[in-house]
Amino acid sequence: MTWDCIVVGGGAAGLSAGLVLGRARRRTLIIDKGEPSNRFAHGIGGLLGQDGRAPQDFYADGLAELAKYPSVEHRRGEVTGGAPGFSLTLADGTTETARSIVLATGMDYVYPDVPGVAERWGKTAFHCPFCHGWEVQDRPLFVLDPTEFGPDRAKLLSAWSDDVTLLTAHPLELRDDEIVLADGTTHPCGGLLIGVRLSQRSGLAALLGVEAREPNPMFEDGLAIDERFGTTVPGVFAAGDLTGTPPSVASAVASGSMAAAMAVHALVLAN
Ligand SMILES: Cc1cc2nc3c(=O)[nH]c(=O)nc-3n(C[C@H](O)[C@H](O)[C@H](O)COP(=O)(O)OP(=O)(O)OC[C@H]3O[C@@H](n4cnc5c(N)ncnc54)[C@H](O)[C@@H]3O)c2cc1C
Numbered sequence: 217m218t219w220d221c222i223v224v225g226g227g228a229a230g231l232s233a234g235l236v237l238g239r240a241r242r243r244t245l246i247i248d249k250g251e252p253s254n255r256f257a258h259g260i261g262g263l264l265g266q267d268g269r270a271p272q273d274f275y276a277d278g279l280a281e282l283a284k285y286p287s288v289e290h291r292r293g294e295v296t297g298g299a300p301g302f303s304l305t306l307a308d309g310t311t312e313t314a315r316s317i318v319l320a321t322g323m324d325y326v327y328p329d330v331p332g333v334a335e336r337w338g339k340t341a342f343h344c345p346f347c348h349g350w351e352v353q354d355r356p357l358f359v360l361d362p363t364e365f366g367p368d369r370a371k372l373l374s375a376w377s378d379d380v381t382l383l384t385a386h387p388l389e390l391r392d393d394e395i396v397l398a399d400g401t402t403h404p405c406g407g408l409l410i411g412v413r414l415s416q417r418s419g420l421a422a423l424l425g426v427e428a429r430e431p432n433p434m435f436e437d438g439l440a441i442d443e444r445f446g447t448t449v450p451g452v453f454a455a456g457d458l459t460g461t462p463p464s465v466a467s468a469v470a471s472g473s474m475a476a477a478m479a480v481h482a483l484v485l486a487n
Pocket residue numbers: 224225226227228229230247248249250251252253254255256257259260261262263293294295296320321322323325337338344347348417418420455456457458462463464465466468
């Protein structure tokens with residue numbers, strides 16, 4: 217069977233796309249590896265109606281909503297290959313074909329390898345003050361950003377605390393409630409804001425012939441999309457972090473919805 221649409225990735229953008237495709241009665245397959253970028257976070261900060269909700273609960277509710285739509289299948293898996301036309305290969309060796317694709321695979325958030333950060337990522341170590349600043353407000357906060365953007369990042373964080381220190385050298389360790397700086401001194405620390413770089417999680421878009429934008433300070437290779445969420449390849453749409461728009465669950469939900477609506481337009485008008 218050829219699907220009307222395959223959605224690759226079932227995070228906020230992919231599930232939102234699947235919902236719109238299902239409500240439009242399109243035969244839709246969502247293939248998801250199940251590793252949304254915010255899975256480490258204590259909660260989703262700043263999403264209307266879901267503020268502070270545990271990400272796992274949010275995705276579970278999204279899946280439950282999708283289950284109401286019989287034309288949508290959600291499958292746990294990883295797409296490892298793709299060819300124009302469109303044919304996708306999964307890690308289990310199976311192949312699926314579709315008339316259109318929505319790419320929603322998110323991005324890798326690359327942060328410096330500082331001991332203690334990985335365990336606290338999405339909690340007291342974070343890249344986005346709008347997501348996590350509220351939870352650490354009025355505590356002593358640190359910003360790790362050796363680039364020219366460090367001073368602006370530190371200024372922004374002052375919206376959440378009067379006690380903000382910019383670090384241009386990597387600290388030795390982040391611990392609960394304190395940080396060990398490069399000079400060996402230990403200081404009280406309620407949160408560490410880290411400048412990150414986002415890059416594609418795989419070469420799938422490139423295999424499909426989809427072009428990326430020029431790198432910018434935050435995004436290495438966000439996909440180029442037009443105002444209809446179409447990529448440089450007709451029939452391939454994209455939504456969420458991988459398009460290089462400022463990352464948030466709200467914008468991923470919105471762009472997934474719009475990309476799916478545009479895919480439905482294209483499918484129906486092509487008949
Ligand atoms: C630690 C952290 C905390 C955050 N906290 C917040 C917050 O509080 N509030 C907020 O608004 N935003 C927050 N964000 C940002 C927000 O999580 C993202 O902007 C949003 O989740 C992006 O949604 P997405 O659907 O584009 O990608 P993702 O949520 O990353 O979902 C992509 C999905 O695609 C799957 N996938 C990838 N490649 C393949 C493949 N080849 N085949 C099949 N499946 C694949 C992945 O496993 C994943 O399940 C946070 C980000 C991080 C890293």
